[in-house]
Amino acid sequence: MPHRLFQKAVATIFTVITLGYASVSGAHDAGATMDLNGTVATFTGYALVTCFDDGNGPTDNLVASVKDTSLPQDNLLVNLQIIKGNHAISTTDPVSGDGNFSPEVRVHGGNGVYQLLVNKTKEGARSFVVSYHCMTASNAHTGTDIVVQQFE
Amino acid sequence: MFKTTGKFKYRALMLMAALGLSAAGQSALAHTRLKTPVINENAAAFGSDYNAAVIGHGCTNPVTGAVDVDVIGTVVVFPDGKDSIITVGGTPHTGSLADFVTNWGNPVTKIQDRSIFDYEDYIKDSLGNKLGFWTGGGKGLKGGFRAVVPFATAGVVINEASCAKSVTFVLGIADICQITDVAGINAETVNVWAPAVGSVYDGSPTRHGYDSPATLTVNRSITPLPESCGAGVDVVVKPSANQLDRDLRINFDGKQIWPQ
Numbered sequence: 001m002p003h004r005l006f007q008k009a010v011a012t013i014f015t016v017i018t019l020g021y022a023s024v025s026g027a028h029d030a031g032a033t034m035d036l037n038g039t040v041a042t043f044t045g046y047a048l049v050t051c052f053d054d055g056n057g058p059t060d061n062l063v064a065s066v067k068d069t070s071l072p073q074d075n076l077l078v079n080l081q082i083i084k085g086n087h088a089i090s091t092t093d094p095v096s097g098d099g100n101f102s103p104e105v106r107v108h109g110g111n112g113v114y115q116l117l118v119n120k121t122k123e124g125a126r127s128f129v130v131s132y133h134c135m136t137a138s139n140a141h142t143g144t145d146i147v148v149q150q151f152e
Numbered sequence: 153m154f155k156t157t158g159k160f161k162y163r164a165l166m167l168m169a170a171l172g173l174s175a176a177g178q179s180a181l182a183h184t185r186l187k188t189p190v191i192n193e194n195a196a197a198f199g200s201d202y203n204a205a206v207i208g209h210g211c212t213n214p215v216t217g218a219v220d221v222d223v224i225g226t227v228v229v230f231p232d233g234k235d236s237i238i239t240v241g242g243t244p245h246t247g248s249l250a251d252f253v254t255n256w257g258n259p260v261t262k263i264q265d266r267s268i269f270d271y272e273d274y275i276k277d278s279l280g281n282k283l284g285f286w287t288g289g290g291k292g293l294k295g296g297f298r299a300v301v302p303f304a305t306a307g308v309v310i311n312e313a314s315c316a317k318s319v320t321f322v323l324g325i326a327d328i329c330q331i332t333d334v335a336g337i338n339a340e341t342v343n344v345w346a347p348a349v350g351s352v353y354d355g356s357p358t359r360h361g362y363d364s365p366a367t368l369t370v371n372r373s374i375t376p377l378p379e380s381c382g383a384g385v386d387v388v389v390k391p392s393a394n395q396l397d398r399d400l401r402i403n404f405d406g407k408q409i410w411p412q
Contacts, residue, residue, distance in 0.1 A: 148280055
């Protein structure tokens with residue numbers, strides 16, 4: 001009887017679950033919507049990306065880019081920054097909603113933990129996708145993990 | 153065909169009895185633990201450490217006293233590192249986990265497996281980080297057998313400036329044999345393997361498995377200890393009572409299935 005109860009409880013409500021928060025996939029793309037109500041100019045997404053040797057070789061750099069998937073709005077653009085140790089870099093998607101990512105940026109920090117930030121130029125909801133990959137010196141993809149620290 | 157003599161039957165019965173006793177003895181000792189309880193820092197091949205929760209036995213049969221009642225689901229939760237209880241060499245630490253680990257927060261990836269249970273999903277924090285998982289339904293784990301519930305853990309990076317020579321994460325696990333509310337949790341319905349931190353899952357100190365959680369120890373293996381650290385310290389991270397109350401449960405599509 002307990003089996004049937006469990007089965008019934010799960011099966012009867014089995015549907016595709018849609019997530020309202022930052023969705024992190026194993027494909028090293030993460031998408032979400034910043035500032036849903038359009039009132040927070042300081043909205044910042046903050047994650048830690050851990051780079052490691054997954055058998056493809058040690059990390060040379062973290063490469064990342066950001067794509068603003070919302071409709072264009074004057075002076076409202078999405079930025080991405082990478083920081084590790086004493087090195088930092090930034091990129092901006094110059095055209096919202098065109099389906100193209102920003103120029104890629106890299107920080108050459110080897111294996112370890114990189115800070116990755118996403119923010120925007122003023123208040124307004126922005127849906128976006130971040131692409132992030134730890135790469136070896138020969139530009140092979142290597143171990144990449146992410147932890148979201150903040151999304152507000 | 154076998155010709156069963158009285159002597160053969162007697163020996164067979166003795167052997168069966170011995171095997172039964174042996175199995176019971178092993179079951180009694182086999183708390184739910186991780187298959188690989190000690191790993192190195194962020195150094196495993198292919199990024200993650202492939203691991204598993206090993207369910208050692210079922211719940212208590214009220215008639216026989218044997219721990220062989222079928223398990224219909226299990227829940228596994230890691231400390232979130234936010235309001236976790238941290239000790240350093242046994243002494244409470246009032247700072248944050250970042251003092252010892254620089255990348256904690258999204259520790260587990262379930263390896264899909266329907267060999268025992270049909271359904272599974274993650275237990276996530278409000279940011280989408282995966283703190284644990286549940287799996288249940290289907291045929292379940294038959295009493296007298298063990299289950300290996302596979303998952304992977306993300307690489308852990310120990311703060312190179314810290315004196316931590318190891319960091320041990322204490323898990324909360326519940327092996328469910330019968331769906332009840334919190335008041336109905338006892339040895340006949342659920343085996344709880346969680347630290348006694350004041351959560352609703354603590355139970356009585358006389359309960360089988362009281363304050364006997366599974367652990368994952370990460371040994372420092374990337375950066376050397378600073379010279380000033382001497383032999384270094386062992387850090388232990390337990391989930392808070394608040395986190396266990398919030399996360400050690402099965403929610404499915406907005407509906408809580410266990411505890412009811």
